[in-house]
Amino acid sequence: MALVAPLTPDYEARPYWWDEVDLPQAAPVPLPGTVDVAVVGGGYTGLAAAWEISRAGRDVIVLDRDDIGAGASSRNGGMVHPGGKRDLSEFLAEPSGRQLWDETVAAFEGVGALGTELGIGFDWQRRGHVELAHHPRVARHQQALAATYSSIGEEARFLDASDVRGEIGSGRFFGGLLVERSAGVHPAKLAAGLVRAATASGAVLQGATTVLGVDRRSQGYELETSRGALRCSEVVVATNGTTDRRLVPWLGRRVLRIGSYMIATEPVDPDLATSVNPHGRMFFDTKNLLHYWRLSPDGRRILFGGRTSLSPTTVERSRDLLYGAMVKVHPQLEGVRVGRAWGGQVALTADRFPHVGRHRDSGIVYAMGYCGSGVALSIHFGRVVGRWLCGLDDQSAFAARSWPPVPWPAHVPWLLAGAGVGFKVRDALGR
Numbered sequence: 001m002a003l004v005a006p007l008t009p010d011y012e013a014r015p016y017w018w019d020e021v022d023l024p025q026a027a028p029v030p031l032p033g034t035v036d037v038a039v040v041g042g043g044y045t046g047l048a049a050a051w052e053i054s055r056a057g058r059d060v061i062v063l064d065r066d067d068i069g070a071g072a073s074s075r076n077g078g079m080v081h082p083g084g085k086r087d088l089s090e091f092l093a094e095p096s097g098r099q100l101w102d103e104t105v106a107a108f109e110g111v112g113a114l115g116t117e118l119g120i121g122f123d124w125q126r127r128g129h130v131e132l133a134h135h136p137r138v139a140r141h142q143q144a145l146a147a148t149y150s151s152i153g154e155e156a157r158f159l160d161a162s163d164v165r166g167e168i169g170s171g172r173f174f175g176g177l178l179v180e181r182s183a184g185v186h187p188a189k190l191a192a193g194l195v196r197a198a199t200a201s202g203a204v205l206q207g208a209t210t211v212l213g214v215d216r217r218s219q220g221y222e223l224e225t226s227r228g229a230l231r232c233s234e235v236v237v238a239t240n241g242t243t244d245r246r247l248v249p250w251l252g253r254r255v256l257r258i259g260s261y262m263i264a265t266e267p268v269d270p271d272l273a274t275s276v277n278p279h280g281r282m283f284f285d286t287k288n289l290l291h292y293w294r295l296s297p298d299g300r301r302i303l304f305g306g307r308t309s310l311s312p313t314t315v316e317r318s319r320d321l322l323y324g325a326m327v328k329v330h331p332q333l334e335g336v337r338v339g340r341a342w343g344g345q346v347a348l349t350a351d352r353f354p355h356v357g358r359h360r361d362s363g364i365v366y367a368m369g370y371c372g373s374g375v376a377l378s379i380h381f382g383r384v385v386g387r388w389l390c391g392l393d394d395q396s397a398f399a400a401r402s403w404p405p406v407p408w409p410a411h412v413p414w415l416l417a418g419a420g421v422g423f424k425v426r427d428a429l430g431r
């Protein structure tokens with residue numbers, strides 16, 4: 001029978017991260033008639049782009065339909081690692097695969113360096129991550145993968161089932177891959193730091209402003225927004241898992257928008273926290289519909305997340321499913337109460353790689369499709385497009401890749417449900 005999560009008396013359905021951080025919001029100002037660059041979406045991608053553009057002296061406005069920074073960028077698990085949704089061997093099998101991989105490593109290190117660059121703290125904790133094999137077939141693949149990591153000089157180790165037990169005190173996995181480089185962050189502190197940096201260098205950030213249309217003009221673009229029209233020379237669309245399929249249909253056909261959910265427990269006894277995660281690592285399993293978990297930066301709570309369904313669902317239903325999954329892996333947590341539960345939107349792509357570039361026909365610049373692993377790459381892509389738009393010669397190996405559309409209409413509910421079943425079957429087979 002499905003478990004129902006016990007709740008703390010002060011339980012709320014809102015991100016745990018928001019308890020510790022107020023995302024700074026600028027007071028509404030009249031929209032300027034014209035601006036050099038308009039950025040649609042005020043998450044890591046849009047904020048990093050705006051920061052680069054404004055510090056180079058160009059006018060930039062960031063428009064978000066919600067509060068600035070309130071999307072996935074302040075709701076995520078704060079697990080930062082090189083690579084992306086694809087594993088190292090899949091990266092290396094691509095044209096320019098080594099370049100792509102090295103760019104993800106640079107993106108990862110770039111996040112670590114932001115603390116000094118911006119003079120902010122966001123609980124950067126370099127503790128490594130473990131990918132936990134949910135199927136013997138995956139564990140065998142991880143053994144080979146560990147050798148591939150070594151061949152490129154990246155520190156990683158295959159863990160057999162008994163090593164895994166030493167890492168997470170659970171016997172549910174068939175093996176694991178430990179990657180030492182990875183880190184944890186406090187995602188909302190990171191978002192707040194980017195808001196402050198962009199604002200300090202002159203970017204205008206406006207929440208509660210929905211972009212309803214982007215029309216090309218003989219020179220530049222006209223944006224129709226919920227607060228009036230705006231002319232600009234360049235547009236960056238940075239809406240990732242919240243991409244409106246009608247705003248720029250070409251982009252809308254290329255991302256599959258799905259929910260990812262998390263719970264945060266009440267503070268637990270230090271010995272209990274240690275029994276779950278003795279080394280403070282970031283964990284995720286290897287399923288397509290995966291679970292991911294870690295300790296809060298203060299080491300006192302278990303933060304457990306996952307894609308509970310491809311179809312639309314609720315925070316309440318996801319909370320109970322996640323609680324059941326957490327207790328299955330760590331039975332000693334049964335009875336620990338949940339204090340916060342929340343969800344956010346991620347963007348999957350057909351090739352499971354993220355994409356950055358300029359659309360050939362419309363000239364619109366975009367960066368999105370992080371497939372749920374976007375903390376490092378969203379900030380990196382945002383900075384890359386920001387520098388492009390300031391005429392600085394910044395390259396991304398990802399920009400050379402073509403971007404296939406999702407091969408079926410991604411918004412049709414029964415097709416999404418069907419894809420969810422397909423993922424479950426693949427997970428059962430270890431594919």
Ligand SMILES: Cc1cc2nc3c(=O)[nH]c(=O)nc-3n(C[C@H](O)[C@H](O)[C@H](O)COP(=O)(O)OP(=O)(O)OC[C@H]3O[C@@H](n4cnc5c(N)ncnc54)[C@H](O)[C@@H]3O)c2cc1C
Pocket residue numbers: 040041042043044045046063064065066067069070071072073074075076077078079080081209210211212238239240241242243244247259260261262292305342343344345346367368370371372373374375376378
């Ligand atoms: C629960 C959860 C856990 C995650 N965990 C991890 C993790 O541990 N590690 C990791 O690497 N990644 C993780 N991710 C993914 C990561 O958070 C994202 O890849 C990253 O934040 C994407 O940033 P973004 O700026 O592109 O998008 P977002 O932060 O989602 O920002 C997009 C913004 O666009 C706005 N918008 C959309 N349409 C319009 C419009 N028409 N007009 C105006 N504004 C608009 C939205 O309101 C939103 O604020 C997680 C995501 C979620 C939801």
